Amino acid sequence: MEALNRFFKLKENGTDVRTEVIAGITTFMTMAYIIFVQPFILKNAGMDEGAVMVATCVSSAIATILMGLWARYPIALAPGMGENFFFAFTVVLGMRMNWEQALAAVLISGILFLIISFLRVRHMLIEAIPDSIKYAIGAGIGIFIAFIGMKDMGLIIRNDAPDAIIMLGPIKQLPVVLGIIGLILTIALMVRRMKGAILIGIIFTYILFLLFGWVNFPTGGGQTLVSAPPSLAPVFFKFDFTNFFTLNFLVVVIIFLFMDLFDTTGTLIAVGARAGLLKDGKLERATPAFASDAIGTVAGACLGTSTVTSYIESAAGVESGGRTGLTSIVTAIFFLLAMFFAPIVKTIGGGFPLCIGGSAEPICNINPILGPALVAVGAMMASALRKVDWDDYTVSIPAFLILITIPLTFSITDGLGIGFVALAILKLVKPDKDKPRPWLIYILGLLFILRFALLPLT
Amino acid sequence: MEALNRFFKLKENGTDVRTEVIAGITTFMTMAYIIFVQPFILSKAGMPPDAVMVATCLSSALTTILMALWARYPIALAPGMGENFFFAFTVVLVMGLTWQQALASVFIAGAVFTVISFTKMRHALVEALPDSIKYAMGAGIGIFIAFIGMKDMGLIVRDNAADAVIKMGPLNALPVILGVIGLALTAILMVRRVKGAILIGIVFTYILFLLFKLISFTTVGGQALVSLPPSVAPVFMKFDFSQFFTLKFLLVTIIFIYMDVFDTTGTLIAVAGRAGFLKDGKLERATQAFATDAIGTSLGACLGTSSVQSFVESAAGVESGGRTGLTGIVVAIFFLLAMFFNPIVKTIGGGVQIPQVPSITALGSEQNVFNINPILGPALVVVGAMMASALKRVDWDDNTLAIPAFLIIIGIPLTFSITDGLGMGFIALAILKLVKPDVGKPRPWVIYILGVLFILNFILRHVW
Numbered sequence: 001m002e003a004l005n006r007f008f009k010l011k012e013n014g015t016d017v018r019t020e021v022i023a024g025i026t027t028f029m030t031m032a033y034i035i036f037v038q039p040f041i042l043k044n045a046g047m048d049e050g051a052v053m054v055a056t057c058v059s060s061a062i063a064t065i066l067m068g069l070w071a072r073y074p075i076a077l078a079p080g081m082g083e084n085f086f087f088a089f090t091v092v093l094g095m096r097m098n099w100e101q102a103l104a105a106v107l108i109s110g111i112l113f114l115i116i117s118f119l120r121v122r123h124m125l126i127e128a129i130p131d132s133i134k135y136a137i138g139a140g141i142g143i144f145i146a147f148i149g150m151k152d153m154g155l156i157i158r159n160d161a162p163d164a165i166i167m168l169g170p171i172k173q174l175p176v177v178l179g180i181i182g183l184i185l186t187i188a189l190m191v192r193r194m195k196g197a198i199l200i201g202i203i204f205t206y207i208l209f210l211l212f213g214w215v216n217f218p219t220g221g222g223q224t225l226v227s228a229p230p231s232l233a234p235v236f237f238k239f240d241f242t243n244f245f246t247l248n249f250l251v252v253v254i255i256f257l258f259m260d261l262f263d264t265t266g267t268l269i270a271v272g273a274r275a276g277l278l279k280d281g282k283l284e285r286a287t288p289a290f291a292s293d294a295i296g297t298v299a300g301a302c303l304g305t306s307t308v309t310s311y312i313e314s315a316a317g318v319e320s321g322g323r324t325g326l327t328s329i330v331t332a333i334f335f336l337l338a339m340f341f342a343p344i345v346k347t348i349g350g351g352f353p354l355c356i357g358g359s360a361e362p363i364c365n366i367n368p369i370l371g372p373a374l375v376a377v378g379a380m381m382a383s384a385l386r387k388v389d390w391d392d393y394t395v396s397i398p399a400f401l402i403l404i405t406i407p408l409t410f411s412i413t414d415g416l417g418i419g420f421v422a423l424a425i426l427k428l429v430k431p432d433k434d435k436p437r438p439w440l441i442y443i444l445g446l447l448f449i450l451r452f453a454l455l456p457l458t
Numbered sequence: 459m460e461a462l463n464r465f466f467k468l469k470e471n472g473t474d475v476r477t478e479v480i481a482g483i484t485t486f487m488t489m490a491y492i493i494f495v496q497p498f499i500l501s502k503a504g505m506p507p508d509a510v511m512v513a514t515c516l517s518s519a520l521t522t523i524l525m526a527l528w529a530r531y532p533i534a535l536a537p538g539m540g541e542n543f544f545f546a547f548t549v550v551l552v553m554g555l556t557w558q559q560a561l562a563s564v565f566i567a568g569a570v571f572t573v574i575s576f577t578k579m580r581h582a583l584v585e586a587l588p589d590s591i592k593y594a595m596g597a598g599i600g601i602f603i604a605f606i607g608m609k610d611m612g613l614i615v616r617d618n619a620a621d622a623v624i625k626m627g628p629l630n631a632l633p634v635i636l637g638v639i640g641l642a643l644t645a646i647l648m649v650r651r652v653k654g655a656i657l658i659g660i661v662f663t664y665i666l667f668l669l670f671k672l673i674s675f676t677t678v679g680g681q682a683l684v685s686l687p688p689s690v691a692p693v694f695m696k697f698d699f700s701q702f703f704t705l706k707f708l709l710v711t712i713i714f715i716y717m718d719v720f721d722t723t724g725t726l727i728a729v730a731g732r733a734g735f736l737k738d739g740k741l742e743r744a745t746q747a748f749a750t751d752a753i754g755t756s757l758g759a760c761l762g763t764s765s766v767q768s769f770v771e772s773a774a775g776v777e778s779g780g781r782t783g784l785t786g787i788v789v790a791i792f793f794l795l796a797m798f799f800n801p802i803v804k805t806i807g808g809g810v811q812i813p814q815v816p817s818i819t820a821l822g823s824e825q826n827v828f829n830i831n832p833i834l835g836p837a838l839v840v841v842g843a844m845m846a847s848a849l850k851r852v853d854w855d856d857n858t859l860a861i862p863a864f865l866i867i868i869g870i871p872l873t874f875s876i877t878d879g880l881g882m883g884f885i886a887l888a889i890l891k892l893v894k895p896d897v898g899k900p901r902p903w904v905i906y907i908l909g910v911l912f913i914l915n916f917i918l919r920h921v922w
Contacts, residue, residue: 146864146868147868150868150872151623156623156873158616158617159616160618164874165609165874166616166624166874167552167873167874168875171916184886187857187861187890188890191857191894192893192894364620364621378868379861379865382854382860382867383855385849385850390850393649397843400604400842400843400846401843404604404871405608405626407868408871409624410626411625411626414626426646
């Protein structure tokens with residue numbers, strides 16, 4: 001105990017072991033949904049669920065321990081929501097890379113991030129993009145996540161009528177109704193400020209589906225509730241660099257890098273400020289914090305999961321008193337323990353076909369157990385909308401385009417592309433007074449124009 | 459001149475005839491896009507665009523004159539964006555009312571609003587809903603309008619792959635490229651604060667399509683550029699009250715009332731505030747202004763167009779100096795003149811014949827031929843972007859409001875239905891306000907009732 005106190009300076013930070021342990025558990029509860037969500041998302045990219053789950057737990061634990069011991073922040077890390085959607089839905093499903101190539105891109109972006117975290121370039125890169133655009137990216141991805149959540153719930157479906165596009169799903173079908181009940185419970189818990197509202201929401205929805213016989217408890221087929229962690233082998237060190245020298249790869253690496261950079265900066269500043277780590281507008285030990293985040297991404301890519309980043313949910317632990325790295329250590333231990341629950345994770349992520357009108361022919365496949373969690377996470381991410389400068393058209397129009405086209409093109413790259421091209425054009429027509437020309441924005445705009453121009457050929 | 463000065467008190471208001479005329483022209487320029495957009499939107503509800511165009515110009519002119527002479531505000535009115543989308547895409551296309559029934563609902567909404575505008579109920583109604591929800595409605599409808607604009611541009615298309623829903627359209631198809639160029643120009647004009655940016659954007663995009671021969675000039679088929687206004691008869695006084703006693707009709711009418719009351723309140727306070735009519739937090743001649751707006755809605759319904767209301771674009775005229783009703787008179791005159799340009803309006807709203815552009819079918823999905831209307835698409839995207847600025851006013855820290863607001867904001871575009879999106883949000887709001895009511899405030903019964911109404915609507919429409 002005394003050693004802990006000395007190492008983490010608990011007393012100096014006005015905290016104690018008990019408080020830190022509770023804070024660590026709180027943070028874990030609020031972010032544990034990622035253990036279910038990550039395998040479910042990356043499964044869409046064709047990756048093995050069990051292996052991704054283990055990779056997620058191990059990489060989260062490694063990065064969080066590093067953050068706890070090196071930067072001594074009460075901040076936990078895990079594969080980021082947004083980055084994982086980009087990985088599966090845009091890079092693999094949309095841009096047609098295989099997941100091994102996508103992992104390679106994550107690795108490269110992590111290495112670049114690591115280098116940057118030791119250099120002053122970090123500030124330049126972050127400051128080159130207007131704040132409004134950064135917030136719009138976060139909010140747009142939030143809407144995208146909620147959109148996919150609603151689609152997974154069967155709440156939004158394709159409308160196959162001529163010239164139509166999408167519509168409300170068949171809300172009288174039992175799985176859709178159960179999903180809606182799950183969503184209502186989840187948001188009711190959030191409103192009541194229950195810790196771990198999203199996790200409880202997932203479990204509640206899971207139990208609902210168990211009760212109505214839509215999913216089976218993982219005891220059949222020789223499986224048990226708890227088991228030894230599955231093998232990491234199917235996803236461990238599976239890099240494929242074959243398309244390294246393509247424009248697509250470059251664009252993907254840049255987007256991964258920027259997403260990680262913005263997420264990390266935002267989270268470290270937001271959570272760090274609440275933990276009292278922001279002094280005179282500067283974060284203490286910022287370099288080790290950024291480096292831990294970057295190493296997490298590299299470790300995650302090696303282990304077989306998408307970009308590991310600092311979680312804003314760490315704020316829950318900080319609010320309950322967590323101030324030092326000990327909080328993180330506790331969270332990391334729980335991530336390691338979670339590996340033994342793979343059978344449950346697998347059932348929860350399984351989907352089933354949705355049929356309407358007595359037809360045996362399904363209209364689509366849905367995964368309503370995790371849908372409510374995605375909608376809730378999306379809603380939290382959308383709060384960034386407030387920070388967009390809606391009065392300045394040069395940023396508000398690109399921000400708006402990013403915000404709506406990320407979900408509507410169903411592609412983070414396409415949405416970012418449309419927004420950055422608009423931003424480059426508008427900043428060319430009306431550059432900021434008394435400021436140097438925003439060359440980085442022009443270059444990004446050009447890069448995206450190139451990508452759009454080459455798109456139909458590939 | 460002296461008569462004008464006396465009647466409108468130009469001198470007292472620190473303005474003169476010249477300034478007012480320029481302000482009127484400015485306001486007209488910024489809102490003239492509605493003359494193109496309205497027939498285009500309502501034609502999706504099956505209404506004849508020619509007649510709608512005339513109904514739009516006439517109702518806008520008449521209500522703007524009323525606003526100018528009675529309330530003496532420099533505020534112009536026209537069929538509201540949002541209400542027209544609700545009318546066509548939700549009430550008619552999704553909920554299955556006929557446009558005659560929808561007009562009946564607009565008429566009732568206007569009549570109720572007129573009564574309300576003379577009573578204190580106006581405040582009660584406005585205050586019954588949290589501000590966050592009102593702003594979310596505006597923003598959600600803005601995103602919906604921009605979504606439809608992008609769909610009309612061919613920028614977003616349906617994805618027919620298994621389990622997919624939507625995706626980016628074929629960026630190598632000429633009409634899509636021209637639309638994107640039109641959007642870029644419109645955005646540039648907006649950024650450079652050019653008056654009438656949207657109108658110029660429409661005209662520019664139109665010329666682009668003419669140059670590339672994707673549409674033909676209106677003289678084909680014996681039509682001239684300018685013609686006598688078409689008859690308003692096909693849409694004039696075409697009410698159908700047969701659905702009057704249904705829940706659907708009730709709900710639609712309530713939504714029309716709410717949309718109109720909120721929009722009007724927001725616009726009047728914003729624009730009249732800038733014009734200096736807001737004194738001690740109170741609007742001068744507020745009753746006249748609200749009543750004009752309300753009467754305009756019923757009048758528009760009689761003539762055959764969706765809810766007429768105060769346009770926030772009037773701020774452009776106020777900024778260029780307009781302070782009195784004379785500005786409105788000038789706007790109204792231009793609306794009347796515009797009726798003679800129906801041939802142009804028709805081509806612009808007409809859409810592109812897709813068979814001329816094989817690349818769309820090639821790159822789009824196999825069984826689909828898309829109809830796109832890329833000339834007006836850029837205008838819709840930009841209007842949507844302006845409406846989205848309401849997002850900043852949502853209280854994102856209070857989850858009881860932020861979550862329903864979020865559901866409304868994304869539910870409206872994603873269900874492609876304003877009623878369904880509002881339904882999601884209001885049901886969530888009612889439940890959350892039940893679980894966690896505001897401390898120290900009376901129970902929000904209006905919210906509970908609306909929540910129940912929307913639940914009933916979902917059950918009636920989807921379950922039975």
